[in-house]
Amino acid sequence: MTIALDRYIADMIILHEVCHLIYANHADEFWNLMSALMPDIEERKKILKKVTQNIDFRNFYS
Numbered sequence: 001m002t003i004a005l006d007r008y009i010a011d012m013i014i015l016h017e018v019c020h021l022i023y024a025n026h027a028d029e030f031w032n033l034m035s036a037l038m039p040d041i042e043e044r045k046k047i048l049k050k051v052t053q054n055i056d057f058r059n060f061y062s
């Protein structure tokens, strides 16, 4: 299965993983760091949710 993502969204996912090098969780400090580095994070999260809402992830790794 291949998912093509716009660079705008891909950058958010990459930053998410980089922030996990500092915080290995999703606590408030993690999201505060994400927001500080990417002020429009909430808008990007909304877009990601919208474009993935109809994807069936049950067979994602098969």
Ligand SMILES: [Zn+2]
Pocket (backbone or CB within 6 Å): 016, 020, 025, 026
């Ligand atoms: Zn995470």
